[in-house]
Amino acid sequence: MRALPLLLVALLATPVPVAQAQPTPQPEPFNIGFTSNDDIFKVDSTGNTRTNLTNNARLQRDPAFSLDGTKLAYVDDRHVMIANADGTNARRLNTEELRQSQPAWSPDGTMIALVTSIPNGDGSDSVVEIYRVSDGVRLGEIEVPEHLIADDTQPDWSPDGKTIAIRRSSSNITLPPPPLQPDTDRPARQGSTFDLEQVVKTPRIPPKPDVVILIDISGSMSGELDSVKRTLTDVIAEVAKLQPETQFGIASYAGWQNAGRTFTRHVQLTDTVGNWQKDVNVIRNEESTEVWAHALIKTATGEFDFRPDSSRVVVVIGDEGTAENVTPPDKTDTVQGAIDALNAKNIRFVGIDSGGLNQFGQARKFVDATDGSLQTFDEHKPGEISTAVLDGIKDLDVKVAPRATCDPGLSVVLTPPGPVTGPSGQDVKFAERFTVAPNATPGSTLKCTIEFLLNNETEPRPGHVQTVTVRVSDLVKPLVRVDDVTAVATPNDSGATVTYQATATGSQGQPLTPTCTPQSGTKFPIGFTTVTCTATDAQGNTGTDTAIITVRSEEEPEGPEVWLVAADNSAQVNLSRRLAEPCRDSFSQDPAWSPDGKSLAITQDERICVVNPDGTGGRVVVQSGANIGSPRSPAWLPDGTRIVFQASNSELPADLWTVPVVNGTPQILTRNGSQPAVQRLPRLAVTTTATPAEVPFNGKTTIEVAVTNSGFAPAPATVTVTVPPGLGGGPASADLGTIAPGERKAVTGEATGVTAGEHVVTAAVGALTSQVTVKVLERTGSLSLKVSASPQPSFVGGDEVAVTFNLLNSSGSTLTDVRVVGSAFGCLPECPVGTLGPDGEAEVRFTIPATQAVDQELVGVVIGTGPDEDPLDNVAATQIVVKQPTLTLDQLAGPLGGVVSVQGKDFPPGAKVRLTWVIGISETPGEVIATDGTFTTQMLVFHNDTEGIRQAAANQVEGTRFGEVKSGDFLAIPSTVQPSDFVERG
Structure with missing residues (x-):
């Protein structure tokens, strides 16, 4: 009879096939913005609901969402725009007219890093700048290390806001060494002195020269002129090789009798003189009397456009002295007039004499008056003329005049004081002694600027300014000093082991041992790193100093590299040079920080790698293949386990793909999209509970409304609570403020059931609602x-x-x-x-x-x-x-001068108790704390105290009140009498 029930159970337990529709994937709390067809779009996490956020005729690109998901930055044509996340209320970030691109938000949403393109000749240089979002004020830029020339692009801020990753295309600067050591920064105490040596490297040819060649075209110069025409181009090339900024001008001169040809400018000052030879020809006039003083005056008074900061030189090629007071109409062509004209424009004279230029001593006067030079060549060997011209320009003496300006409290004395004159191309050394005034303010920063002026210049040339910064040390703190160091990494190495010296002295001059981070002897990465050294004296006073350790690479980078730059510019590290297999030896770009800041995704050739910020842990996440070509522009999804990127095949537009970071297979997200940017979204939920949910009439229940955020972005929440009339009280509506991802906030309130029945409490946050039912029982007589x-x-x-x-x-x-x-x-x-x-x-x-x-x-x-x-x-x-508190003594009798142990019990916990002897002359033994209601202490019986019976007493001082407590009797006996138990032992 049991078979039928068992069969029924079996049938019920057997699965029955049911046709079910596939559930529609629900979007996660984020959107993905991207560029498509010159507009900015977004889709949800499933790739659906494609929405155009900009939709205008101009070109929009480079979308970037703020970390809280509420703002969108993008590029409109050449300007960075700031808008709401849905594209509304767009405005320009700043008024800059230069082209800007690639905005990246700081984590707190207050700043944007972007790329500014600065015109440079036919091209442009790219620099990463930082702007404040609220008003578009420029806050600074990422500085390129001094030893590099670079284009910086693709900034991306780390989640903690401390580091900016960039793409840098750079090369080492191969210019000659700087003319002097430009900067010194060091601490010093009041009244102290320190010495520096400055070496000014003078150029073999004056810097940035503007050279005018004046050529004698009289008949006697026929052979020499042919040589000048043949060789001057080589001279110009040689000078330009030594000084690339050289400009040349060419003019000719003849006698005053040669109307129209007494002075002729053939080539204005330029870096390319062109084919000038056909215009400079000899005059066949035996009566010609050269007037090169007139030509010098014309050169100095407007015929040539000398650059304001140029080294000005005029080269006179001739074979006889200059006539004076002969050139019509004013006849003011005197030697002294020409000298005055040259000196007024700081033009130096170089004479090229084939036998008679200095026949009256005139050329020597010009040389002496303008710090010039005089060269000769054999008129029968006109080929020597090019050597003479080149030597004349090279042999100009250089006068170096230091000019120091110091803040009050800091002074400098140079030895020699200058000016110093010497041959060009030789080093000029100055010993510098700096003195910090005894009354200099501790903690202040003082500067001396020393300008080294060349050849009567009124303003210094670039690279000829020395700045010495002194940080006046605290009177108490130790003086710590560590100086900057530059090192070169060995080939195929990611850094260099650098040792440096750090010293420290206490306020009284005692030597201390500083502690530095990173330590001397550390392997520093390519880039620059700030070293911080501290020292502490015996009194606990601490002093600090910092230095920059720069490591250069001997190798020229083969392409773009990823650098990590500290937001406070304390360090810049070449991450690409630290990468290991399988992600090394390849171009690196498109850096993107993971949400936790522990990894970066970078693009390399035909792959995307994920690496740690120290270059370790590299792994290939995406590799080009049959379906995916040229993966790039990675962006992390907020859960940190996946990356969205663009990829394309052949000439087709790029598509957006997603891939898990670990062992993932790429999946298509949406077609025709590039430059992905992730918008984090909040996901709020409201729950309402009543504890208990059923109460007697006039009974009470606690109602709680909780709002949780399971999304990836913070969101403000105002909760509105509606309590029906059947309940009295309950939680009040409230503004909960901003709820961070993973956070829970709640409001609670006690409600009283005043009407029997079921009552629904409703809570709402925007369109989100939640309800709970409270049942109030019928009223009963009680x-x-x-x-x-x-x-x-x-x-x-x-x-x-x-x-x-x-x-x-x-x-x-x-x-x-x-x-x-x-x-x-x-x-x-x-x-x-x-x-x-x-x-x-x-x-x-x-x-x-x-x-x-x-x-x-x-x-x-x-x-x-x-x-x-x-x-x-x-x-x-x-x-x-x-x-009842009690006092107990450990003995009933004792000698004068003895000690008695007292135990207290059942006193108020934490009470302060004063102990005394009820009779006798003893002082109050003291106060004790009955921490847990008990205590044990000792009481002294003075040696000269009263003999006889007494009691210990306890009285309240602080804490819970209690009455006086007395112990049992204690007999004080003379110290010469022992208690009876001692007598019996004898």
Whole structure:
């Protein structure tokens, strides 16, 4: 008979095939922005709901969402725009007219890093700048290390805001060494001195020269002129090789008799003189008398456009002296007039003499007056003329004049004081002694600027300014010093081991040992790193100094590299040079920080790698293949486990793909999209609970409304709570402020059931709602009693115990003859209350004096006339405890001058107790704390105290009150008498 039920159970347990529709994937709390067809779009995490955010005729690109998901930055044509995340209310970030691109938000949303393109000839240089979002103010830029020339692009901020990753295309600067050591930064104490040596490297040819060649075209110069025409181009090339910024001008001169050809400018100052030879020809006039003083005056007074900061040189090629006072119409062509004209424009004279230029000593006057030079060549060997011209330009003496300007409190003396004149191309050395004034302010920064002026210049040339910065040390803190160091990494190495010197002295000049981070001898990465050294003296005073350790690479980078730049510019590290297999030896770009800041995704050739910020842990996440070509522009999804990137095949537009970071297979997200940017979204939820959910009439329940955020972006939340009339009280509506991802905020309130039935409490945050039902039971007639006693416990001699009975008539009827009957203490035989109406309350109070130790239950019963459906709640009980503190001595007798051990018990916990002898002349032994109600201490019986019986006494000083407590009797006996038990032992 059991077979049928068993068969039925088997049939019910067997799965039955059911046709089910595939559920629609639900989007995660983020969107993905991207560029498509010159507009900015977004899709949800499933690739659906494609929405155009910009939609205008101009070109939009480079989308970037703020970390809180509320703002969108993008590029509109050549300007960076800031808009709401949905594209509304767009405005320009700044008023810069240069092209800007690739915005990247700081984590706090207050700043944007972007790329500014600065025109440079036919191209442009790219620099990463930082702007404040609120008003577009430029806050700074990422500086390129001094030894590099670079284009910086693709900034991406680390989640903690401390580091910016960039793409840098750079090369080492191969220019000659700087003319001097430009910067020194060091600490110094008041009244101290220190010495530096400055070496000024003078150029073999004056820097940035503007050279005018004046050529004698009289008949006697026929052979020489042919040589000039043949070789001057080579001279120009040689000078330009030594000084690439050289400009040349060419003019000719003849006699005053040669009207129209006395002075002729053939080529204005330029870096390419062109084919000038055809315009410079000899004059076949034996009566020609050269007037090169006139040509010099014309050169200095407007015929040539000398650059304001150029080194100005005029080269006169001739074979006889200059005539004076002969050139029409004013005949002011004197040697002194020409010298004055040259000096007024700081033009130096170079004479190229084929036999007679200095026949009257005129050329020498020009040389002496302008710090010039005079060269000769054999007129029968015109080929020497090019050597003479080149030597003449090279042999110009250089005058170096230092000009120092120092802040008050810092001074410098140079030896020699200058000016110093010497051959060009030689080093000029100056010994510099700096003195910090005795009254210089500790903690202040003082500077001296020393300009080294060349050849009567009024303003220094670039690279000829020295800055010495002195940080005046604190009077107390140790003086720590560590200087900058530059090192070169060996080929195929990611850095260099660098040792440096750090010193420290205390305020009294005592040597200290500084501690530096990173330590000397550390392998520093390519880039620059800030070293911080500290020293602490015996008094705990600490001093600090910093230095920059720069490591250069000997190798030219083969392509773009990823650099990590500290936001405070304390360090820049070439990450690409630190990468290991399988992600090394390849171009690196498109850096993207992971959400936790522990990894970066970078693009390399035909793959995307994920690496740690120190270059370790590299792994290939995406590799070009049959379906994916040229993966690039990685962006992390907010959960940190996946990356979205663009890829394309052949000439088709790029598509967006996603891939898990670990062992993942790429999946298509959306077609025709590039430059992915992730918008984090919040995901709020509202829950409402009531504890308990069922209460008696007039009973109470606690209602809680909780708002949680399981999304990836913070969100503001204002909760509105609607409590129905059947409940009294409950939580109030509130502005919860911003709820961070993973955070929970709640409002609570106690509600009273005032109407029987089910009552729905509704909570809402925007469109999100939540409800809870509270059931209030029907009203019943009941008289109830509660009792409380305080303090618990009390102590004999202390505060009385106050007893309170609380009565409640929760019935709908009036009760009469209500009274409380108590046991053991008050309300004996009873305490009358009288009449209690519906929902009426009453109190009965009495006190119990703390005159003796008590530990007894007090029971009360409430009685009344009228309906009372629950007699069990008519009884209430509480324990009455009054403790008696005690003092116990460890002996009954002892000698004068002895010590007695005292134990206290049942005192108020934490009370401060004063101990005394009741009789005798002893001082109060002191005070003790009864931490847990007990204590053990010792009391002294003075050697000259009173003999006889006494008691130890304890009195309250602080804490819960208690009466005086005495010990049993103690017999004080003379010190020469031993207690009886000692006598018996003898």
